[in-house]
Every structure is written in structure tokens, then in C-alpha cells.
Amino acid sequence: MQIALSRLRPEDKPVVISAGFIVVILILGTVYTLATQGTAPLFSPNYLLQQLQTGSFLGIVAAGMMMVILLGHIDLSIPWTLAAAAMMATAVGGDMALPTGIAVGVAVGLVNGFGVAYLRIPSMIFTLGVDSVMRGLMVWHTGGFAPQDQATPLMRTLAADKFLGIPLAIFVWAAVSVVIVVLLSRTAFGRSIYATGNREAAAYLSGIRTPWIIVGAFVASGVCAAIAGVLLAGYSTKAYQGMGNAYLLPAIAAVVIGGTRILGGQGRYVGTLVGVTLIVLLNSVLSIMQMPEAGRQVIYGCVIVGMLLVYGRGSRNFGG
Amino acid sequence: MPDHPFLQLTGISKHFSGTRALENVDFSCERGTIHAVLGENGAGKSTLIKTIAGVLKPDTGSMSIDGQAVEFSRPSEANAAGVVCIFQELSLVPDLTVADNICLAMPPRRFGMIDRRAQHNFAEAILARIKCEDVDPNGLVRDLSLSRRQMVEIAKALGKSPRLLILDEATSALTRKDVETVYDLLADLRQDNVACLFISHRMNEVERLCDTLSVFRNGRHVETFAKGTRTDRDIVRLMIGREVDAQFPPRPAERTRPPHLTIQNLSWQGRLKGATLSVGKGEIVGLGGLDGQGQKELMLALFGVLRGVEGTVDVGGQIGAPRSPAAAKRAPRRICLVPEDRKTEGLMLPMSIADNLLAASYSRVSVGPFIDPAQERKAVDAAIAKLQIKIGSPQDAVATLSGGNQQKVVIAKWLMTDPEVILLNDPTRGIDVGTKQEIYRLMRQLAEEGRAILFYSTDYAELIGCCDRVAIMYDGAIVADLAGSAITEEAIVGASLNIGASLKEAVS
Amino acid sequence: MTVARAFGTSLRQNRGFYGAVVLLCVLYLVYNLLHPRGFSSAVLIQNANESVAIVFLAMAQTIPVLLGGLDLSVGAVMTLAACIASVLVNGSPLQIIFGMVVTLAAGTAFGLCNGLIVVYGRLQPIIATLATGAIAMGLALFIRPKPGGDIDGDLNWALTNSLWDFVDTYALFDPDASWFAPFAWIPVPILIMLVFGVGVWLPFRRTIIGRTIYAIGSAEGAAYMSGLPINRAKIAAFTLAGFFASCGGLYLAIQTASGNADISQAGAYTLNSIAAVVLGGTSLLGGIGGAIGSMIGALILRVMSFYFRILSIDPLLQPLVEGVVLLAAVSLGAFRVLRIKNRLELFR
Amino acid sequence: GPEVVSGPGADPTCFAPWSADTKYLQWPAQEGPYRIAVVNGFVGNTWRIQMIKTAKAYAEDPSIKDKIAEFKVVSTGTDAPAQLGAIEDFINQGFDAIVTIAVSPDGFDRVIRLADRENVVLVPFDNVLDTDAVMQVNEDQTAMGNQWAQFLIDELAAAGKSGGKILEVRGLAGNSVDRDRSAAIHDTFAATGGDWEIVEVVGNWDDGTAQKVTADAIAVHGQFDAVAAQGGTTGVVQAMIDAGHPMVPIAGESENGYRKLVAARSADGLKGISIGQSPGLVAIAMKAAVSALEGNAMPQLISVPLPVATYDQLEDGLNFWSDLPDNFFTVNEFPPCGVNISGPAIMSQSEADVN
Numbered sequence A: 001m002q003i004a005l006s007r008l009r010p011e012d013k014p015v016v017i018s019a020g021f022i023v024v025i026l027i028l029g030t031v032y033t034l035a036t037q038g039t040a041p042l043f044s045p046n047y048l049l050q051q052l053q054t055g056s057f058l059g060i061v062a063a064g065m066m067m068v069i070l071l072g073h074i075d076l077s078i079p080w081t082l083a084a085a086a087m088m089a090t091a092v093g094g095d096m097a098l099p100t101g102i103a104v105g106v107a108v109g110l111v112n113g114f115g116v117a118y119l120r121i122p123s124m125i126f127t128l129g130v131d132s133v134m135r136g137l138m139v140w141h142t143g144g145f146a147p148q149d150q151a152t153p154l155m156r157t158l159a160a161d162k163f164l165g166i167p168l169a170i171f172v173w174a175a176v177s178v179v180i181v182v183l184l185s186r187t188a189f190g191r192s193i194y195a196t197g198n199r200e201a202a203a204y205l206s207g208i209r210t211p212w213i214i215v216g217a218f219v220a221s222g223v224c225a226a227i228a229g230v231l232l233a234g235y236s237t238k239a240y241q242g243m244g245n246a247y248l249l250p251a252i253a254a255v256v257i258g259g260t261r262i263l264g265g266q267g268r269y270v271g272t273l274v275g276v277t278l279i280v281l282l283n284s285v286l287s288i289m290q291m292p293e294a295g296r297q298v299i300y301g302c303v304i305v306g307m308l309l310v311y312g313r314g315s316r317n318f319g320g
Numbered sequence B: 001m002p003d004h005p006f007l008q009l010t011g012i013s014k015h016f017s018g019t020r021a022l023e024n025v026d027f028s029c030e031r032g033t034i035h036a037v038l039g040e041n042g043a044g045k046s047t048l049i050k051t052i053a054g055v056l057k058p059d060t061g062s063m064s065i066d067g068q069a070v071e072f073s074r075p076s077e078a079n080a081a082g083v084v085c086i087f088q089e090l091s092l093v094p095d096l097t098v099a100d101n102i103c104l105a106m107p108p109r110r111f112g113m114i115d116r117r118a119q120h121n122f123a124e125a126i127l128a129r130i131k132c133e134d135v136d137p138n139g140l141v142r143d144l145s146l147s148r149r150q151m152v153e154i155a156k157a158l159g160k161s162p163r164l165l166i167l168d169e170a171t172s173a174l175t176r177k178d179v180e181t182v183y184d185l186l187a188d189l190r191q192d193n194v195a196c197l198f199i200s201h202r203m204n205e206v207e208r209l210c211d212t213l214s215v216f217r218n219g220r221h222v223e224t225f226a227k228g229t230r231t232d233r234d235i236v237r238l239m240i241g242r243e244v245d246a247q248f249p250p251r252p253a254e255r256t257r258p259p260h261l262t263i264q265n266l267s268w269q270g271r272l273k274g275a276t277l278s279v280g281k282g283e284i285v286g287l288g289g290l291d292g293q294g295q296k297e298l299m300l301a302l303f304g305v306l307r308g309v310e311g312t313v314d315v316g317g318q319i320g321a322p323r324s325p326a327a328a329k330r331a332p333r334r335i336c337l338v339p340e341d342r343k344t345e346g347l348m349l350p351m352s353i354a355d356n357l358l359a360a361s362y363s364r365v366s367v368g369p370f371i372d373p374a375q376e377r378k379a380v381d382a383a384i385a386k387l388q389i390k391i392g393s394p395q396d397a398v399a400t401l402s403g404g405n406q407q408k409v410v411i412a413k414w415l416m417t418d419p420e421v422i423l424l425n426d427p428t429r430g431i432d433v434g435t436k437q438e439i440y441r442l443m444r445q446l447a448e449e450g451r452a453i454l455f456y457s458t459d460y461a462e463l464i465g466c467c468d469r470v471a472i473m474y475d476g477a478i479v480a481d482l483a484g485s486a487i488t489e490e491a492i493v494g495a496s497l498n499i500g501a502s503l504k505e506a507v508s
Numbered sequence C: 001m002t003v004a005r006a007f008g009t010s011l012r013q014n015r016g017f018y019g020a021v022v023l024l025c026v027l028y029l030v031y032n033l034l035h036p037r038g039f040s041s042a043v044l045i046q047n048a049n050e051s052v053a054i055v056f057l058a059m060a061q062t063i064p065v066l067l068g069g070l071d072l073s074v075g076a077v078m079t080l081a082a083c084i085a086s087v088l089v090n091g092s093p094l095q096i097i098f099g100m101v102v103t104l105a106a107g108t109a110f111g112l113c114n115g116l117i118v119v120y121g122r123l124q125p126i127i128a129t130l131a132t133g134a135i136a137m138g139l140a141l142f143i144r145p146k147p148g149g150d151i152d153g154d155l156n157w158a159l160t161n162s163l164w165d166f167v168d169t170y171a172l173f174d175p176d177a178s179w180f181a182p183f184a185w186i187p188v189p190i191l192i193m194l195v196f197g198v199g200v201w202l203p204f205r206r207t208i209i210g211r212t213i214y215a216i217g218s219a220e221g222a223a224y225m226s227g228l229p230i231n232r233a234k235i236a237a238f239t240l241a242g243f244f245a246s247c248g249g250l251y252l253a254i255q256t257a258s259g260n261a262d263i264s265q266a267g268a269y270t271l272n273s274i275a276a277v278v279l280g281g282t283s284l285l286g287g288i289g290g291a292i293g294s295m296i297g298a299l300i301l302r303v304m305s306f307y308f309r310i311l312s313i314d315p316l317l318q319p320l321v322e323g324v325v326l327l328a329a330v331s332l333g334a335f336r337v338l339r340i341k342n343r344l345e346l347f348r
Numbered sequence D: 001g002p003e004v005v006s007g008p009g010a011d012p013t014c015f016a017p018w019s020a021d022t023k024y025l026q027w028p029a030q031e032g033p034y035r036i037a038v039v040n041g042f043v044g045n046t047w048r049i050q051m052i053k054t055a056k057a058y059a060e061d062p063s064i065k066d067k068i069a070e071f072k073v074v075s076t077g078t079d080a081p082a083q084l085g086a087i088e089d090f091i092n093q094g095f096d097a098i099v100t101i102a103v104s105p106d107g108f109d110r111v112i113r114l115a116d117r118e119n120v121v122l123v124p125f126d127n128v129l130d131t132d133a134v135m136q137v138n139e140d141q142t143a144m145g146n147q148w149a150q151f152l153i154d155e156l157a158a159a160g161k162s163g164g165k166i167l168e169v170r171g172l173a174g175n176s177v178d179r180d181r182s183a184a185i186h187d188t189f190a191a192t193g194g195d196w197e198i199v200e201v202v203g204n205w206d207d208g209t210a211q212k213v214t215a216d217a218i219a220v221h222g223q224f225d226a227v228a229a230q231g232g233t234t235g236v237v238q239a240m241i242d243a244g245h246p247m248v249p250i251a252g253e254s255e256n257g258y259r260k261l262v263a264a265r266s267a268d269g270l271k272g273i274s275i276g277q278s279p280g281l282v283a284i285a286m287k288a289a290v291s292a293l294e295g296n297a298m299p300q301l302i303s304v305p306l307p308v309a310t311y312d313q314l315e316d317g318l319n320f321w322s323d324l325p326d327n328f329f330t331v332n333e334f335p336p337c338g339v340n341i342s343g344p345a346i347m348s349q350s351e352a353d354v355n
């Protein structure tokens, strides 16, 4: 086992290990359901598809978050960007619902990017401020105007309907994933993200427009959050204030479990995909086991620390 | 005289993934001598002294000091044994004050707490000893120039009262005056029976200071001999492993070239004060002067890094300085800059060699918005071949390369963009003779291809040997523009000090 | 002359800190002017009580931030400490003291674990503490599945009032004694912050470990090469963070006479602690700043929220105003950017 | 502080005592008009927003407007010290009454002591305190749980079932409301002696979470005989519809969306009961505060009747609104108290129209 692990390339390790852990979770869950109900629903395609469907919201959020983390930044404005996109989309309604939602994501991304790239305020704190401004705006919106919060039929279709027996939400997630993978590996923008994340000064002096790259990544993150928000509103048939709260920390955890370096510069999208799947299934199995919140928190924490420890401890600073 | 050497290494080997940095090295050094360690880039000099200083653990071999076997697992242990090292990449903490840095690990204490006053006095005394009274002990190291930082680093080492002092290219950025101070200091230390290991790529320094020389090549200790027993030529042959002829490529006949890059009255923040200069196509213009006279700022201004630059810049008919490096590198200006500090400004160290090479030229390997992997591979291979960069695989992290090869990566990255104006900020700092020659040749070749080259160097010999013209900066302005046979050491030094009257005194 | 010069240097090197001090003074002065009972002991006591927990948390957060890391578990450790205290801090005076010691020890030990994981597991602090924070929260929920607890009522009253009430509650001596009058008005929470916060931090900063923390945040490689005790300093940093967080938790428990394993409160405290650190002039990149600045930053955050109680602002607009003010406050640092003429300086 | 007196108190149809042994409190009468503050905790869900709007609208209501000199609302977030601080600050500012939703059922000892010292009337409602030292306003959570469970038991009995698998969607972990409701549900089912299996999932009282955990539960457990949801009921039903789960009896909150679904699908078997915690409680708390300030004897714990609607009582435009959003709480008025600000009036119009 040890030998097999050490033979892996370092960047593949997180993917393989988390994939293995996913299987372990499914097996443990199945042992539990067999013992209590005598059934093994966890390996049924229905269950898995349904998990992926609900996981697609987290998956899309995490995809955007990864772009920002690759830069060594973080986007804490996700919760209310997501909620605001959903609320504005449903408030506008009709054909303009989707474009409105996405536009909210773009706008928040632009503001975040501006603050981080041009005002040079640490993203940890600027996006936190933007999140609370968005919350304020939404409280004001809900309280001051007549909010229409019903998801449009298109949103419902995208989030809840199936095509060939597979939920459409999964197709949306797949489409977002393809876009991100192509962006990261096959475009100047993606390569510049890695370069900027590794050393911004060197990237800048290489003639990379690092401010644009930063803005671009935050816009990507905002748009992903917005897409997730619109889908989630479709899935729940409506938008509501707290809808984004459950996505921030799991998204960060998924990205990191997937092997992306939290300080930026390194990481593969496949890892994020696997990380999201792991978190979604872990949550679901814990909820099936009716694990009380206390136990969930402890397990959650132990899994993250444990996985990161298994990946091999981070290397020392270079140049030492 | 004891019968065993003061410092003795036996059978030391150190391997990094893929490279043998040190291979079965036996080495010794005596007290009261200054011992030069020579070798081209990547020969293993830094690795050697890092093993001595407890930063790296050797894979095999043993070490003894004063006949006692020692094994240092961290720098603090080496310090405790009197082994003090000034590392190639400085070990100062930028956000602490100069005094804090000088007394970093062993500050004077009272009641278990650091005694600031005693620390301040101690720092002041040591700075005075190395004639750096101008450095404020309460100032932050961050605010100091590179040469001042090197002096503080030397002060810090002195403060530890070393028995063995190691300087790994510790004089590479010093001004002439400081170099003299350091020479005197080292001579004093020799008097005090301190052992000194001195690493430098500047032969004249070695010549002047050292008693004993050791040459390393490819991780092996080639030979140790006393000064004067070998000619320079022999030494270089030992280092490179082959005969090296004329140091600089021949200069083409003088001819007038239409200016391609023209700067007039460039001013910025009191650091540039009306600099005026022009560089023609196919011309190498050297930029000289004492360190910190605005040479770096001039290059950054031309490359679009500085805000609020006044004056006119004209590149190939394109009026105005670029507003960002991105604008600078694009047509029609096509400017590139090889920056001063390759580790923080030139390279993304953990990224692969290929990614670093491509960082400035994504658009050249793209089809539409997408990067074409085939073109990408071709471009990288071509760049590596062109500069003969010594690498394992293009996918290895650039951090694993030696200093010289890292510098080549930076240059290669820019050559991929096919620049017309090349700004070189001290590109040969810390680079071995062989690589230096390659770089000189490359510069000449690029000039022949019709590019305009502006070349800043702290080494007068380079300016004299390589450049068609030399412009000397003093206090933010160009004070002399030397051409052809006017480029002499006297002229350069005189102009650098900008004092005609006391010129003789300064040179002597 | 030299004093003036030294002060000038200090001013230049700590611009963020002095800016924060000025901002706080102005904000607090205006608040007191607007308040019907401004400049009174009662108002000061109330303000101080409200600030203790966030002040301790901001101080806790500062130390890992100085290392160049972040501790996302401070809020959870505070909650864990509060939950432990809500079980233990009652009974006889000896039992109460025992309970307090155990509470502080538990939080400190948790910080120590954070440090050990970060150092020997070689994990990034931000992500390691994200995970350990969840664990702390889980433990807190085990201890206190629902809010409650019985903390000694006298203790609650004595520690959340002026010195006069403290002396009166425990009948230490005659609180109306004339020699005592000049001190009687001083709020106990302020003393607690001074003794446990400033009293621990200032000496700590002057130790080698303290300096090593700064050195690591500024240039870890250089610190290591210079022979500083890297590992010990990192562990000490997280341990001290745990200690300060548990001080906050203990006070929170005493102040509310109960414990509450509230996940969203813990999260809000953690994020606010980071905001306070930034407002106080500490760089998130590490190496620059200090816990006193963070204390000021935390107080600024608090005072800003006081204004909602004296001004008439549409309650549904309040969250928006709050957000905009926070954003504006953290953006103040951006003026530095406008002054920078060499863009390379932006990247450090 | 207030004196403990014997009942009956003022206006017993509105201020009904919790139980027969609820004590009565009486403050010294004070001159009006009064300064009243509402100290809210968290703001950022519809319930709280609706509550704040109700409070503001009620303060402008002619029946009470003249008695209020100054009215302030602040939200302090989930931060206990900030909430305690805000209450204390209002006491220091000389406010006469402070109405609050406690962020935690404990920890108010100090402010209660201060309020008593300054004769300030402190009125927690909704999330009330575990103390009998202050006057509080709430609905009976245990009774709500009992009624929910009893309704399901009755519906199942009518279908000939005396046992089965029940899905319980719980609220926020650690909250006393969640605890009381859940305990009552379990007790009522247990009391029937039937063979019940209750599967608990945590829905956090919001639609999205509730929908997700319900979907999970259906995927794992297959079919349930009935559902009891503490909140997020619209999401719960939506998950059932999405999973193709047969419509079964359901007990839930008072969200408009849930009532719409029940009205539309009760014929298919979605026989539902809807009982809600009303944001309008704030108005009763305010009214009680004013009454106490006027010197009336008040029950220490005021019970507000449960607004129950079963599937057969739903009527569009009366107790649900098919043309309005899902996401507001239908019950808001309390006619016996003269609180007549309806949910749709609050939520569907901008404030200007209400005032």
C-alpha cells in the first residue's frame, strides 16, 4: 500500500486517494444500511445519480472557487452571491431570469476582482465585506420590494428534470467542468492563473496582465456561484435568503481535498471533482446514519486532516 | 600547528532527485586562511557550504572541526560551533529592523526578554566596524538596497564571532567602496585566525583576497592549490573542463546606427532626474555607474512598471513609455526585461521549466484562443536547445536548476517573444565564467540580428568588453556616454563618481 | 531629538496601527457625544463587556497571521472553551478556579494540537484549522448539545461590572472607601483585557520565540537559515492563539452565564477576528503588525455597530449599511496603493 | 423590578396565561408615551424580515401609535454579547421597554438584573428564555408538536394504519424550539402504543436543506407513511413530488408554498396540517410591553394560540395566497389582540403602502 502510494505522481495522489476513500464511504454506508434495513441502496444508480444531482450545486460552486484558490486567493462572498443571483433571477422571472442571475454573478465577480487586483485588499477580507454587502442588499430587497421568488419553468427544468434518465443538473455541472478544464489547461488565461498564483511579480514582469487574470478568476467564481444559485432555486422551486450558506466551507474543503494548494499555483480540476463527490457522499451517508451534528463535525474535520496527512506532507520552501 | 586540518570533510555526497550535487567530496580548510571555492554554476558550491552549515544533511560522508567529528542538523547548531555562513540567497528578515536582524538568533536579553537598547548599541558598533554608519539600526531591512542588505548580512555574520566564516557570493552586489571594506575586514579576520571560505565568480576578487583555491566541477572536488601556482587560464580550464579562449566576443567595427530607442529627460520620483539616452538597432549599450544610481528604475520605466514617469520615450517611432509590461512586450514596441532578481521577479520557481519558458508568449503557441500542445512542445524544445539549458526534463520544476541555468531560462523565455529591445539588468550576477561567455556571445548575436540591447552591469570588465557604447548613470541622470576606445576603466570609474577633480584619488 | 526621530520611524513603519488608533478615538468620541449617557461608567462597562470576546479572538488570530497563516478555528475554540466553562465554572470558589483553569488549559491544548498538526503534518494552517475548527465545534456540541449551563451568578455579576461591584459582590473591603474612589468606576472587563491580553502579549513579543514568529512571517527561509527555532515558534503561536481564544470563551461563558455551541456564531467570530486583525494594521502576509493593533481593530468593529443603536436607520437597511461600512473600512488601506509608484511594490 | 401579583391580568383574551399556574407580574405604572426598542438577532431569512416589517407597521398602527414616543429596531446577528450589549445600551439610553428574540435561551441574567433595576420591561418572544423572571410571549411548541403528531395519527388511523414509518424533518440543531417540538412529536406517537418507526433528518427549517435531506431519506428508506416537518415544508413536499413518492399525510409549518401544495394535492393524498410560528408575535410582544408599562398585571408567560389550518380548511385568499410567493408565512394576524396586519399586506406591498 505504502509502496503503491509512493509510486504515484504527486499530483495524482490526491485524486487516487480520495477516489479510494469514496469507495470506503460507500461500503461503510452500505454495511450500515444492510445492518439496519437489509437493503443496499447506496450502490443503486438511482441513489448515486440523485447524489450527483444535489452534488452538482456544490460542484459548480467548487469549480469557481478553485479558479480563485489557484491564484492563492479565496472567495468568501459565495454564499450571498449565490443567493443574490437566485433571488434576482426569480424576482425578474421570465426569459430574463437566467441572464439576470448570471449578471449578478459577473457583477459581484467584477467588484471582488477590482478590490483584490486593483485596490490590493486581501481577498480574505474584501470578499467577506462584499458578502455582507450582498446580504444587506438582499435583506433590503426582500423587505422593501415585492419579491417574486418562484423559479421559472426553465430553471425548474435545468435543475430537476432528467434527460435519458440522468438529471439535467448533472449535464450543467459537466458543461461547467468542461469549460473550466479547457480554460485551465488550454488557454492563456488558465496558464496565467497558475503563473500568477505561483508568483505574481514574476508573472507581471512576464507581461501577463495579472490584474485582468485576477478579475477574470473572480468573475468565473461569481458566475459559477450564480449558476449554482439559479439551479438551486430551480431545484427548490424558489429562491431564499439562506440558500448559499451551506456551500462555502464544503466548496473550499472539496477543492483542497482534491489536491489544490491553498496558497495557489498548483492543482488539477479532476481533484476538485473527486473532492466534491467525496464531500457529497460523506454528508449523505452521515445523514443516512442519522449522525448527530456533533459527530458530523468531528468526522468532517478528521476526514479533511486525515486526507491531507495521507497525501504526504507539504514540501519545504524552495531555495532552502 | 595541529596535525589535522581545522575543517575536514570526507566522502561527502549529496543527491537531489535526478542530480548529483556532491559526489564523494574530500575537502579541508585551515584557520587563518581565506580559501576560495570556485566552479561553474551548478558545480555544487552552494550545496557544499549548505552541508557544512547544517542546512542540508549529506547522504554520506563525515565532517570534523578541530579534529572533532561533528554533525549539524540545523543552522543553529552550526552557529553554536562557530560556523557562520552568508548564504547566496540572503537570510535577512525584511520586516524586522536592521538591529533585530543583526542580533536575530542570539539577542542580548534581560529578564528573559530582548534588551532593545543593548541590541541597538551592539548593532551600531558592528555597523561602524564595516563602515556602514549610514544604515539606521532602527530602519527596516525591507527599505535597504541590495548592496546595503549584503553589508547588513555581513554585519550579522560578524556579530556571531565566527571561527569559520563562509561567504557564498556575498559580494556580488556590493559597491566598490564596500568591497574594499570587506577586503580589509577579511584580512583582519585572517589575522584573528578565522577560517574563511569565499565563493565568487569574480576572478579579480579571488586573485586579490585568497590564499588557497579549490575548484569544483560537476559535484566533484577537482583540485586545491595555493594562489599563484596556476594561471587564470588553467583555473578556468579546471572549472569548465575545457580550454576557454578570448573572454569576450570580438566587437564589430564601429559604425553609426540609427537610434531605435530614444529617451529624453526621463524623470521619476526623484530617482530618475532627466536621463537622456539612445540605443540603436544592433547596438549594445552598457549602463554603468555605482549601484543604485537609477539604473534599475530606468529599466523598469522603459518596461512600463513605474507610474508617473515624465519625459519622452520613443521606441522605433512609437512615442511614449508603455503603461505595463504587457504593453511593452507587444508589437510595435517589443521590449523585454531580464529582471534583477530571477528568483522573485524572473521565475515561478515551483512551476515547470516549460511553463516558465512559455509565460511570456502564450499567444505565439495558440490557435485562436486555445494553446496548441504540439506548437507548445516545439517552442519549448527550441528554446532549450538555443540556450543549451542543462535540464532533465522540461516538466521539472525550475527550482531544481542551478543559478546559471535558471538565468538562462529567464533569457530564453524572453527570446521566445522575439524582442526588438532587450533590457538586461545585471544578467550575469552569480553566473560562472563559462555561462557568462555564452551570454556575451548570445548578446552579440542578438545585436547582429538587429536588436537594441541595453545592458546594466556592476562589472566594469563586462561593460568594457561587451558594449558598443557605455552610458554612466549618476544620481538619476546619464552623466557620460562613452563610445569605442573611450571606454576605459578610468573613464568609467571617473564618470561613476562624477567628480573630475578627485578622480585620481578615488581610483588609487 | 532622537526620541522624535524614533517616533517618526515608528510612525512610518506602523502607519496602519496609528491610523486605526485615530479612527477608533474619533468613532468612540462621537458615539459618546451622541449617547444620552455618554462618558459614563455604565456606558463604558456595557461597551467593554460586549467587546471582550472579540478582542481576545482578534488577539488570538493575530499570532498565526503574523506567521503568515490564518487560524480558522479560533471561533470554534472559543465556543468549545465557553461550553467547557459552562459545565465547570460553578460551585465553591476553589471549584470555580479549577473550572477556569481547566477551560483555559483545554483551549490552550487545542491550540497546541493545531500547532503540532501544522508543524509535523506540514499542512497549511488555513486548511488545517478549518478542519480542526470543525472538530472543536463537534466537541463543543457533545459537551453542550443545547444551550445552557449554570455559571456562578456572582461571578457573572462581578466580572461584568465596575471594580466597585466586584469588590461589593465578594465583600473584599468597603467599596466606598475613599482611597478606592478613583478606581471604583473602572470596568472589570477592561482590566481583564489588559491583564490577560496586553499583559501576556507585550512580554511575549519581546522573547526570541515572539521575534521568530515575526521572522517566519516575513521570510521563513531566512529565519531558518539564521538559526531561529522555527518549529517551536509555530507551535507556540498556535498555542498562544488557543490560549487567547479560550480566554475569550471563558469570558463569554461567564458573561452569558451559559454555553452555546452555536456554529454560526463561531463562524461569525472567526471572520470578524480576521477583519479586526486587518483593521488593526496587521498584514495578512505575515511579519508586520501586532496584537495590540488587532485589539484596536476589534474595538473599531464593535463601535461601528454601536451606532445603529443611537442613529435611526431603517432596520432593513442596517445589514447593508453594516456591510458597506466594513467594506469601506477595510478599503482604507487601499490608499497606500494609490501612492505606490513602482508597481512591483504591489506584489509583496 | 416587577412585583409578583395574582391574576387575572389585563385583556386575558389577548394575553392568555400559559397555564393555570402561570404567575403574574406587575410593574409600576409609567407615564406614556414610551420608548420601545426591538432587539432582533439574526436577520437574513424571510421570517425575520417579515417580523421586522410587522413590528414597524404595528408601531404605526393607530391603536398604539400615540403610546410610542420612539421606536427602534436593531439586528445584532447571532452574536450573544452583541445582543446583550444592545439591550444594555437601550437600558442605558433610558428606553422603557425592550422586545427581543433571544439568540440563546440563557445568559440574560445580567440584563434582566439591570432592567429590573431601571424598571425597564424586557419582553423575549419566539426564542424565549429559560427563566420565569421576565414576561415572555410565545406559542406553545409542545402543543404544536402534539397537534402535528395527533393529526398524522388520526389520518393514518382513518386509512386503517396504526403503525408505520414516519419521516421527521427537524429544525436547527441545539435550538430549544426544535427540541420541544421534536420531543412532543415522539411522545405523542409513543403514547398510541402503535408500531412506529421515526426516521429523523435535520432540515434546518429551510426549504433547500429540507428538500435535500428529504430526497436522501426517500432514496434510502423508500417509502414513508407520513411526514412531520418542523419547517422548510415546501421543500419537503417538493422532494416527495420529485422522487415520485406517493402523497401521504403531512404535518408542517405555515409557509404559503406548503399551503399552496396541500391545497392543490390534498385530493391525491397530501392531507396536511399547517401550524406556524407567526412573525406577528412581535406585535403581541409590543402590545404586552405597553400594557405592562401602563401598570397592568401581566402573565409572566403569555401563550399565543396556535394558528392551525388543516387541508380541508384552506381557502385561497384567506389563509393562503396562490398568487403570492411561497416563501412567506401565512399567519400574521391575531384578531383578539387587535393585531390585524396580514401577511400578504406585509410581504406583497412595499412598506409605504402598509403605513
Ligand SMILES: Nc1ncnc2c1ncn2[C@@H]1O[C@H](COP(=O)(O)OP(=O)(O)OP(=O)(O)O)[C@@H](O)[C@H]1O
Pocket: A316, A317, A319, A320, B074, B076, C220, C221, C222, C224, C227, C228, C229, C230, C231, C232, C233
Ligand atoms: N530550507 C528551509 N527553509 C525554510 N524552512 C525550513 C528549511 N528547512 C527546514 N525548515 C523548517 O524548519 C523546521 C526545523 O526548524 P528547527 O529545527 O530550527 O525548529 P525547532 O523549533 O528548533 O525544532 P525542535 O522543536 O524540533 O527543536 C523544519 O521542520 C521546517 O519546517
Ligand SMILES: Nc1ncnc2c1ncn2[C@@H]1O[C@H](COP(=O)(O)OP(=O)(O)OP(=O)(O)O)[C@@H](O)[C@H]1O
Pocket: A319, A320, B016, B017, B019, B020, B021, B039, B040, B041, B042, B043, B044, B045, B046, B047, B048, B088, B399, B400, B401, B402, B403, B404, B430, B431, B432
Ligand atoms: N533543492 C534542490 N533540489 C534539487 N536540486 C538541487 C537543489 N539545490 C541544488 N540542486 C542542484 O544541485 C546542483 C548544485 O547546485 P548548487 O546550488 O550547489 O550550485 P552552485 O555551484 O552553488 O551554483 P551557482 O554558482 O549557480 O550558485 C545543481 O545541479 C542544482 O540544480
Ligand SMILES: [Mg+2]
Pocket: B045, B046, B047, B088, B168, B403
Ligand atoms: Mg551557489
Ligand SMILES: [Mg+2]
Pocket: C229
Ligand atoms: Mg531546536
